[in-house]
Amino acid sequence: MIDLTYLNDRFEHLQQVSADDGIAGVRKNSFDSFSKTGLPTYRTEDWKYTSIGNLFDQSFEQAGHTVSLADLEALRMPGHHKANELVFVNGRFDAALSNFLSTDDELIVLSLKDAAKGEYKDLVARYLNKSSEYMKDGVHALNGAFIEEGVFVHIHKGKTPQHPLYIYHILDGRAHPVMAQPRGLIYIDKNSRLQLTETYVTLGVSDSFCNGVLEVVVDQNAYVEYYKIQNDASNASQVSTTHITQIGRSYVHTVTVTLNGGVVRNNMNLVLDADGNETHLYGLYLLKGKTHADNHTMIDNRQPNCFSNQLYKGIADDFSTAVFNGKIMVQPDAQKTNSFQSNKNILLSDNATINTKPQLEIFADDVKCSHGCTVGQLDEEALFYLRARGIPKEKAEVLLLQAYAADVLTHIKPMAIRAYVEKLIYEHLSIV
């Protein structure tokens, strides 16, 4: 049994020093929930294939870092000089490293504490930790219990910020194992647009664990593109929950790319809570070594006439494990729902594992839902064709895998980010 009592002490301390920050109640409820459920085990249905308990065998530090602007410079993504950059270090929003080009009349970025008390306090009260209605497990509660330096972003009504938003999660593992629990709430107001890219980087060689929760609320007629890029160190693990609620008729488009990492668990939740929502979820995972990547998607159709489409594709090589679990719920009121899901896999090694599971719960009678999953191998004929033209086997495989990835990558709309991901993929696949 893992001894987590040190978390008790940390929680008590946090509640004392931040008693009046407006979030103490959320923390308290979350910690109670965590205390009750503990960390998920393989006996927890949603965690059957992914174990994170043993990550806690070591005592993670949460405090102290020496991340400088120079460190940030080395890991910035292309297009950054035209982007709003929001930086978390060890899970804490770092205003000094962050940089916003957009003006306050387009969007505003506040610490969650400030937002919880000021102009946006009603929004924070209403939407912060709404995800806990869906996420009952202890890892999610653990994040809520330790909300400290979270962030609140508000995209104002009718605004299309000229600059996209980049979120960096930097974990400073140069001195000791590090755990980060970043928390964010983004409100995208009526008739506004947001393009958002999130990425994760661990510095140094120590183990890291990032348990992040981002809640996004999308109002009437808003348009959102969200890209998640995971290419961290092989001993960098994370649970990354993105909980998007579409409260007005709106459009959401997400692409999750997972390359390198330790244990990576993504929860991509979409709550379609208005008539006529449209949602597109794409995922790509290219796993080698011992990387374990688990993509859980959840679409809760609560209102009529919603459309959603999911395409997740991936490969598992070496000793890696890929998990896909796609849950689609259609509530009694959600007539005329159209919801499609496809998961395609290539298994490249006898020692790799793929688990794929669609999960449909339909309580309305006039709906169209489909799902499909495949597990296959690289096309031997195509491989021979390329080799017969003089392309060595390893390069031919990379070409075929790049081609396999391409129909997800085309859904990364900003060219700078797509080119960046293509480069990461080429490097990732070329290292034998």
Add this chain to the structure above:
Amino acid sequence: MLSIKNIHANVEGKEILKGINLEIKAGEVHAIMGPNGSGKSTLASVLAGREQYEVTAGEVSFLDKNLLELSPEDRAREGLFLAFQYPVEIPGVSTTNFIKAAVNEKRKYHGLEPLDSVSFLKIMKEKMKLVEIDQSLLSRSINEGFSGGEKKRNEIFQMAMLEPKLAILDETDSGLDIDALRIVANGINKLHSPERAVLVITHYQRLLDYIQPDYVHVLYNGRIVKSGTKELALELEEKGYDFITEGVDLNA
């Protein structure tokens, strides 16, 4: 250039080639004809290095190297080219990028610098004219949605770009209408030179109206049962394969 000595080969445990002997010299055009199931495509696959084919006996030397010890990619880089009977569609890989990679891999193998984009495009334009292939095809994924004729033309275009020493054309005429056949044959003829050899594998004589072989061999039941000049092909066309196969002892 190519010397095949007593090759025996199995597919899934079944012996398909039962002792083939063939000598091809630089500058020569050879045609191998034969009825379905005689082993023609197996011979092409064995020479190109397809892994499902197991060579159980015999030797093949190509430009004084032991061909059977080379990987498929090294065979190609040494100068062997197989035009596929059924070219594969590979969605997501651009034809141009693929050919550029192939050309530069070959150059690298021979200790040459890679071609820059300008030189590559210049050569590509020349060769496109040669095989009358359209630019729009080359900017698409490899063979994706190509018609049968377009696929075969793409094979000949790749051959033109790679300038092989020995080109093996596996049933390149199958599925071609008369115009496509003429274009493909033209492309092959223009590439033919005293340094290069061509091995045409075909079921019908019609391609040989356009490509004049120096030698014609009849493959039957895994062996070459008759060799001759181009007149043999005409005779086959007239009389059918029966006049050859009658009297061949299958158990010999």
